Each structure stands twice: as structure tokens, then as C-alpha cells.
Amino acid sequence: MNKPAWRRLLALLFAFSLVAAACGGGDDEGTEAGADEGGSDTTEAMEEETEDDGETGGQVDEDEAADAMADAADAEEVEAAADSFEGLQEVWAAERASIVAALQAGEYGVGDDGVLVGPGGFTLDTNACPADWDNNEGITADSILIGHTTAQSGALAAYGNIGVGMEAYFNYVNANGGINGANIDITIKDDAYVATQTQELVNELLQSDKPFAINTLGSPNTFAVYNQLNDECVPQPMVMTGHQAWGDPESHPWTTGYQLSYATESLLWGSWIEQNFPDGGVTVGALVMDNDFGLAYELGFADFVENSDIIDEVEFVRHDPAAATLTNEVTTIAAGDPDIFISMTAGNPCLLAIQEAARAGLLDSTDALFTPSVCKAVSAYMEPAGDAADGWYIVGGGLKDTTDPQWADDPWVSFVNTEVEAAGLDSGISLFGDGFHRGWAFEQALLIAAELDGGVTRTNFIIALRGMTSMTNPGFLDGIQFGMNGNEDAYLIEGSDISLFDAGAQTWVKEGGVIDLAGTSPNCNWVAGEGC
Amino acid sequence: MTLLLQRIFDGLTTGAIYAAVAVALVLIFKATTLINFAQGELAMIGAFFGYVFAVQTDVLDFISEDDTYLKTWVAAIIAMIISAILALIIERVLVRPFDPTDHLPVVLITLGLFLIINAMAGEIWNYQAQSPPMPGLFPNNFDDLIMVGEARLFYDAMGIVFTLLVMLAILFFVLNRTKMGLAFRAVSSNTESARLVGVRTGRVLGFGWALAASFGTLGAILVAPRLSLQPNMMAVVLIYALTSAAVGGLDSLGGAALGGVIIGLVNSVGVGYISDWEPFEFLRATPLLLSLIALLITLWFKPSGLFGTKAVERV
Numbered sequence: 012m013n014k015p016a017w018r019r020l021l022a023l024l025f026a027f028s029l030v031a032a033a034c035g036g037g038d039d040e041g042t043e044a045g046a047d048e049g050g051s052d053t054t055e056a057m058e059e060e061t062e063d064d065g066e067t068g069g070q071v072d073e074d075e076a077a078d079a080m081a082d083a084a085d086a087e088e089v090e091a092a093a094d095s096f097e098g099l100q101e102v103w104a105a106e107r108a109s110i111v112a113a114l115q116a117g118e119y120g121v122g123d124d125g126v127l128v129g130p131g132g133f134t135l136d137t138n139a140c141p142a143d144w145d146n147n148e149g150i151t152a153d154s155i156l157i158g159h160t161t162a163q164s165g166a167l168a169a170y171g172n173i174g175v176g177m178e179a180y181f182n183y184v185n186a187n188g189g190i191n192g193a194n195i196d197i198t199i200k201d202d203a204y205v206a207t208q209t210q211e212l213v214n215e216l217l218q219s220d221k222p223f224a225i226n227t228l229g230s231p232n233t234f235a236v237y238n239q240l241n242d243e244c245v246p247q248p249m250v251m252t253g254h255q256a257w258g259d260p261e262s263h264p265w266t267t268g269y270q271l272s273y274a275t276e277s278l279l280w281g282s283w284i285e286q287n288f289p290d291g292g293v294t295v296g297a298l299v300m301d302n303d304f305g306l307a308y309e310l311g312f313a314d315f316v317e318n319s320d321i322i323d324e325v326e327f328v329r330h331d332p333a334a335a336t337l338t339n340e341v342t343t344i345a346a347g348d349p350d351i352f353i354s355m356t357a358g359n360p361c362l363l364a365i366q367e368a369a370r371a372g373l374l375d376s377t378d379a380l381f382t383p384s385v386c387k388a389v390s391a392y393m394e395p396a397g398d399a400a401d402g403w404y405i406v407g408g409g410l411k412d413t414t415d416p417q418w419a420d421d422p423w424v425s426f427v428n429t430e431v432e433a434a435g436l437d438s439g440i441s442l443f444g445d446g447f448h449r450g451w452a453f454e455q456a457l458l459i460a461a462e463l464d465g466g467v468t469r470t471n472f473i474i475a476l477r478g479m480t481s482m483t484n485p486g487f488l489d490g491i492q493f494g495m496n497g498n499e500d501a502y503l504i505e506g507s508d509i510s511l512f513d514a515g516a517q518t519w520v521k522e523g524g525v526i527d528l529a530g531t532s533p534n535c536n537w538v539a540g541e542g543c
Numbered sequence: 544m545t546l547l548l549q550r551i552f553d554g555l556t557t558g559a560i561y562a563a564v565a566v567a568l569v570l571i572f573k574a575t576t577l578i579n580f581a582q583g584e585l586a587m588i589g590a591f592f593g594y595v596f597a598v599q600t601d602v603l604d605f606i607s608e609d610d611t612y613l614k615t616w617v618a619a620i621i622a623m624i625i626s627a628i629l630a631l632i633i634e635r636v637l638v639r640p641f642d643p644t645d646h647l648p649v650v651l652i653t654l655g656l657f658l659i660i661n662a663m664a665g666e667i668w669n670y671q672a673q674s675p676p677m678p679g680l681f682p683n684n685f686d687d688l689i690m691v692g693e694a695r696l697f698y699d700a701m702g703i704v705f706t707l708l709v710m711l712a713i714l715f716f717v718l719n720r721t722k723m724g725l726a727f728r729a730v731s732s733n734t735e736s737a738r739l740v741g742v743r744t745g746r747v748l749g750f751g752w753a754l755a756a757s758f759g760t761l762g763a764i765l766v767a768p769r770l771s772l773q774p775n776m777m778a779v780v781l782i783y784a785l786t787s788a789a790v791g792g793l794d795s796l797g798g799a800a801l802g803g804v805i806i807g808l809v810n811s812v813g814v815g816y817i818s819d820w821e822p823f824e825f826l827r828a829t830p831l832l833l834s835l836i837a838l839l840i841t842l843w844f845k846p847s848g849l850f851g852t853k854a855v856e857r858v
Contacts, residue, residue, distance in 0.1 A: 015654040101564075163665075163670075164662070164775075165672075165775065166772070166775055168665060168775060169669070169670040169773070172669065172670070289567065300828075329827050329828040330827065330828060331829060331831070333779050333832075335560075335776070335779040335780050335781065335783070336560075336769060336770060337551055339557075339810055339811045339814060339815055339830070340827060341556075341825070342549055343547075343815060344816070346546045346549075359672060359771060359775070362771050363770075363771065366685070370685050370697065371683035371695070372695065374685070390671070391671045391672060391674075392672070394675070394677045395672045395673065395674040395675070396676075397684075398684070439674075440669060440671055442671070464767065505733075505784065510719060
């Protein structure tokens with residue numbers, strides 16, 4: 012074949028392959044796959060809800076949130092639980108002992124009838140688990156194996172650092188005795204934030220590695236496997252996503268969230284706007300990542316706006332999760348001249364949104380700009396934006412960013428940064444620190460489970476996690492409550508800070524006290540097409 | 544009117560980004576009739592080389608701190624040279640041993656390089672955006688702009704377009720006015736015939752790879768402050784660049800540049816206005832779709848692209 016013919020063939024081949032890639036790849040594909048797992052298309056369902064303006068639920072009551080925000084404005088600083096790392100260890104030991112005592116007093120566990128009874132009305136029928144299900148899978152006297160799927164390549168690869176940080180923390184725990192002598196081991200698999208790959212990797216983990224629990228990152232990815240993991244009675248604890256659907260102890264008892272739910276965060280954006288612009292007539296422009304993650308924010312905020320007398324109009328402009336630039340999308344938003352700009356995105360687009368908003372003049376023309384809680388990392392998303400990051404607000408979920416200089420002397424953060432460096436990692440990367448925070452929570456739940464009858468098992472771990480009513484999580488601001496209580500409280504974190512970024516000092520400056528909404532989020536049995 | 548002008552400016556800027564990589568793709572294609580899928584990643588790693596000299600080491604500290612742009616330009620030139628050497632090595636070690644008429648192995652090698660270079664960059668620099676950020680070759684603060692009416696035209700956007708035009712002029716000069724350029728065109732026209740008349744085709748192909756890598760590196764350094772320097776910065780750009788090259792003509796440098804601008808404008812003006820119409824609002828989240836429709840329409844009427852060589856067969 013001569014060259015021109017080759018060229019024609021190649022050109023056409025390109026066109027078709029690229030069309031195929033555009034129509035079938037990336038996150039949409041993952042979302043659909045995830046929905047297939049659950050019997051319907053989550054994203055499509057959400058879109059339908061937007062059109063219907065239906066309630067999606069999963070949010071705390073609006074009045075309750077407004078009151079909590081008002082209380083927070085005048086609240087005094089909460090005193091730190093301890094002023095040294097050793098002091099914190101003593102606090103945690105006491106809190107664990109108290110939780111263990113309460114769980115033992117309640118005589119929680121799996122009864123002769125195979126039904127697990129836990130605190131707060133929590134029940135789980137292990138008879139429904141597969142015939143070959145093993146309560147001790149992945150657990151030996153020497154090792155407790157956790158499987159983890161995350162993005163270590165692709166557009167959101169930076170979030171893969173969380174798993175690396177978590178592994179470094181587990182190594183520290185193991186070097187200091189582990190869980191009653193058993194090491195916490197973790198197997199990390201790269202799904203590139205593609206939900207279909209998450210499904211394949213979870214199957215691989217279940218069939219080959221056989222971990223005792225599997226942790227997933229990303230809303231579309233977690234949706235892709237949460238029905239399967241619950242059907243197979245595999246714990247899916249503290250997933251790395253804030254979708255409200257993870258607070259569903261009755262239908263998905265093996266899955267729990269960790270961070271502030273996106274639904275509550277979007278409600279707090281709305282409450283803040285209402286409190287600061289009482290005269291009304293407010294218009295909002297929102298940049299939304301087009302997947303389950305971004306749509307959770309969009310639906311939560313749309314619900315709020317529907318009932319708001321203050322916010323007149325909101326324009327949601329969705330963007331491709333893999334977009335190289337956000338210039339066009341932000342230009343579209345700027346053309347609407349909004350009073351408030353809200354970024355509902357994640358990963359590198361967090362940074363791009365800040366830069367493009369400044370370029371489009373939104374920094375000057377708007378009254379306030381919000382970046383989402385998942386973009387709080389100073390070194391990853393704020394510092395590289397330079398002056399463009401100055402003056403952005405965040406409903407920060409109470410997280411302490413380990414690269415924020417205000418925490419340099421904090422006993423936990425200085426411990427984290429020392430251990431991150433000791434592990435040969437760069438303490439200038441925030442998400443390693445986030446991995447330590449999350450690793451700590453795993454360790455605490457395992458330590459509590461180890462004290463229950465039968466030691467660490469899958470069911471005891473779930474009892475420990477759902478009965479961990481109140482602990483001092485050092486990765487969060489003082490005053491942020493960390494705990495669950497069976498069916499009565501299915502969210503670990505429900506409080507938040509509202510902070511403003513100071514680009515000169517490269518730090519988040521908290522406005523008022525923490526907003527305490529502990530125990531107020533309703534459970535969310537997420538049904539595609541209906542919401543909670 | 545302001546919005547239209549702003550979208551045109553946006554389109555020209557992003558179009559120039561796509562064009563920079565598209566031109567590098569076409570250089571390789573002209574010489575080998577191959578698409579180098581690692582082109583974007585070679586450009587990305589080249590930008591990291593520039594970052595090392597501009598920010599991470601003190602090698603260039605002899606340049607006054609006041610001359611920020613001079614330092615970045617010197618770093619960029621060093622990075623272009625290193626990228627050219629790297630490309631020469633890749634071509635000599637990984638590409639040349641294979642039969643140039645058998646495309647599959649070489650395409651697979653470029654796909655493999657894509658993954659390897661991306662993973663290596665992630666391992667060395669992490670996937671997080673670099674901080675401090677990559678300094679610009681042109682003023683790139685958010686207030687470095689001129690207002691055209693109420694539309695914003697940024698200095699660095701003008702710089703990207705200007706540099707692209709200079710790159711094209713240099714390429715035209717090198718390919719049309721130098722002995723190596725003549726040899727390159729001969730190999731591009733017919734490798735076997737060129738070899739028979741004494742052209743050292745291996746060296747010429749190496750030259751093509753080096754030229755493509757160095758210009759790709761310059762393009763990546765130009766856009767790094769806008770895209771944020773991180774290992775995945777060029778992955779999506781590559782898809783648009785491929786589309787641009789196919790629209791303009793896979794063997795036409797000017798066509799590739801124009802294709803980039805067309806795709807940039809399709810994305811900003813086309814998607815911008817069409818998606819304002821509710822049934823097509825979904826285009827905002829899938830902007831690539833309209834670009835690919837533009838590509839299909841182009842190929843339907845001009846199968847070789849707008850400026851590609853028309854296929855002629857002897858009967």
C-alpha cells in the first residue's frame with residue numbers, strides 16, 4: 012500500500028477510534044458500569060432528578076444547619092484534647108476503652124441465629140452472606156489484609172497519594188506492635204479512577220488476595236462495587252468519597268463513609284450565602300465535574316436553591332473530568348456575571364478552576380468564591396495558584412491539612428510530617444498526610460475490634476466501626492466530632508469549618524468556630540432516580 | 544459581542560496549545576507515516592526538564608533573579624536540547640531496529656513509551672501539580688492582560704500564538720532551506736528511493752524525532768503554567784492534537800497548526816454557543832464530541848485533511 016492510501020486509512024482509523032473513545036470512555040463508562048452493578052444508571056438517574064427538581068435527601072435539616080452556622084459564628088475555640096502526641100495516645104486509649112466497655116455491655120455480636128446485632132439498632136443478617144463466606148477472611152495471627160483501589164494514574168492520580176500515606180502509617184503501626192501483634196497489610200491497585208477498572212480490580216482482590224476489607228476511592232468507583240461488596244459481606248469501610256449514599260447502614264451495612272458528605276457541604280454553602288446576603292437576589296455560577304461526585308454536589312445545592320428565597324438563580328456548567336483546561340467553561344460562567352462562584356470539582360481541576368476564575372475576572376467581580384472540601388490541600392491546589400487563590404472560601408470538612416503552616420506545631424501533624432519523611436516520602440504533599448489521618452481511623456477501629464469477643468473479624472470490625480461513638484480524630488479540628496452509632500448515626504464526620512484562604516501566609520483562616528452537626532444527617536438509602 | 548470575542552480569544556489560545564503538539568506529531572508522521580503516541584509525554588517530560596533548571600536546581604542562578612523570563616527561556620532551551628537527545632536515543636535504540644514498513648511494533652513501542660514516561664514522571668515528581676509552579680516564558684499573572692472592549696486577552700496567550708508562529712517559521716526554514724531538511728523531505732517522500740540515492744535515512748529519522756521532541760518540549764513549557772505542571776498535563780492535549788493533525792492533514796505542518804486553531808475554536812465558540820441551547824447542553828461535559836464531528840466532516844470531504852497530500856494511485 013502506498014503512502015497516501017495509508018494516510019487516508021490512518022486518518023479514518025483515528026476518527027473512528029477517537030469517536031469511540033469519546034463516546035465510551037472515562038468516567039461515564041465507569042458510572043454506567045457502576046449503575047449496572049446496582050441495576051440502573053446512577054448519573055442518568057441524577058440527571059432526571061435535576062430535571063424534576065426532586066428532593067435528593069441525605070442532607071441535614073436546613074434550619075438546623077443555619078442554626079449551627081449561627082452558633083459557630085460566636086463559638087469559642089474548643090480546647091485541644093492534648094498538647095503532645097503521647098497525651099493524644101492516652102486520650103485515644105481511654106476513648107477506646109470506653110467504647111469497648113459500651114459494646115461489651117451491649118453484648119453485641121453475631122447471635123446463634125446468625126444475625127449480627129450492633130449498637131444504635133444496627134442489625135445484619137449473616138445468613139444472607141455467600142455459603143463460602145468467611146468471617147476471618149484476610150485475617151491471621153500475623154496479618155490483617157486490606158485491599159485498596161485508587162487512582163494512581165490518570166487525571167486524578169494525585170489522590171493515589173492517600174493510599175501511599177495510609178500504607179506508611181500502617182508500617183509505623185506495625186513497627187510499634189501492630190494490632191495485638193498482627194501487621195496491617197495493604198494491597199493497593201490502580202484503577203485510574205475508571206469505575207470499570209475498579210470492578211475488575213475488586214474481583215481480582217476477592218479472588219486472589221482475599222482481603223478482610225476493601226477500601227475504594229471515588230464516588231463512581233465506590234458505586235460500581237458497593238452492591239457487590241455488600242452482597243458478598245465484605246467490609247468497605249471509610250471509603251474515600253463524600254457521597255451521601257455511604258450513610259446507609261440498613262441496606263448497605265458493610266459500607267461506611269468517612270468525610271463530610273457532599274450533600275451537607277452543599278447545604279452549608281447555601282446557608283452561608285443566605286446568612287451573608289440577607290437582601291436576596293443572589294446569583295450563583297457553579298463549575299461541576301460531570302460524574303457522580305460532581306453531580307452529588309449539584310443535586311444537593313439545587314435542592315437548597317429550590318427552597319431558597321435568597322438565591323434567585325444558579326447556573327451549573329459541567330466539565331469533562333479529564334479536561335485539559337477549564338477556560339471555556341469558566342468563560343461561560345463569567346458571562347452570566349454571578350455574585351457567587353462555586354467550584355464543584357476535584358483533583359487537578361481544583362487548581363485549574365482557581366486559575367481560570369482569576370483569569371476570567373471572577374475574583375474581582377464576585378462577592379465570594381468557594382472551592383470544595385476535597386480541594387483543601389494547600390500544597391496541591393492552593394499554593395500553585397499563587398495570588399489567584401487569595402480570598403477563596405471553603406466549607407472545609409474540618410480537615411487539618413498537613414502542609415498548612417498553621418499546624419506546624421500541632422502534635423499530630425508534626426508527628427505525621429516526621430513519619431512521612433521517615434518513610435522516604437515528601438511531607439510537602441498534603442495527601443500523604445490525609446492517608447495518615449485515615450490510617451489512624453482504621454487502626455482505632457481494628458484496636459476496638461481486637462478487644463471484642465473473637466478478636467478481629469469482619470463482623471467485629473463493623474461493630475467497632477459503627478459503635479465508635481466518639482473519638483478524637485487528630486486529623487480534624489478540635490470540636491469536630493468523629494463517630495457513628497449504628498443506624499442512629501451513619502456518618503463519621505458531620506461538622507465543618509468555614510475558612511478563607513490567605514495566599515500571603517499560605518494558610519486557611521477559620522471564620523468563627525466549627526459548625527457542629529453531629530448526629531443530624533438522615534440516613535440515605537440511595538435509589539437511582541429517587542435519591543435518598 | 545464581548546462573549547464572542549472572549550470565546551475567540553479562548554479558542555485561539557487553546558488552539559495554539561493543541562497546534563504545538565500537533566506540529567510535533569506531524570513531523571514524525573511525515574518522516575515515518577507513524578503516529579507517535581508518546582509525543583505528548585515526551586513534551587511533558589521535557590517541560591519537567593525545564594522545571595528542573597528553572598526552579599529545582601541552582602544551575603542557572605547566575606542569571607539575575609530580576610530576569611525571571613530570561614532564566615525560564617534558558618531553561619527551556621536546555622530542556623529542548625535534552626529532549627532532543629532523549630528522542631535521538633529512543634529512536635536509535637527502540638525504533639530503528641524495527642522494520643520501518645511494519646508499523647505495528649513501532650506503534651506499540653510508542654504506546655509503551657507513553658505509559659513508561661508517564662509513570663516515571665509520576666515516580667520522580669509525583670502526580671500532584673508542582674509547587675512553586677512552572678514560571679512562564681511570558682508574563683502570566685491573572686492581571687497581565689489587555690482589554691479588547693470587555694474581552695480579556697492575556698500576554699501569555701499572545702506569547703503562545705507568537706511562539707507557535709516562530710516555531711513554524713523555523714521549521715519551514717530548516718526543512719526547505721537546509722541540507723538536512725532536503726534529506727528529511729526526501730525520506731518523507733519515499734524512504735526507499737532516498738536510501739538508494741545515498742541519503743542516510745536512519746540519521747534523518749533521528750533528526751525528525753529530535754526536532755519533534757524539542758519543539759514539543761517548547762510547546763509544553765509554554766502551556767505548563769496554564770495547565771499546571773504534572774505528569775498528566777499532556778495526555779488529554781494529545782487527543783485534541785491528534786484530532787487537529789487529522790483535520791489539518793497528517794503530513795502538513797501548516798495544516799496541523801491550522802487544525803489546532805480550528806479545533807480550539809470549535810471547542811470554545813462552537814461548544815460555547817451550541818451548548819447554550821438546552822438539548823445540546825451535554826456538550827459542555829463532552830466537548831471532544833464536537834471536535835470529532837468536525838473531524839468526520841473534514842475527512843468526509845477531504846480524506847487527507849484540509850492540507851494533507853491527496854492520495855494518488857497509478858492505474
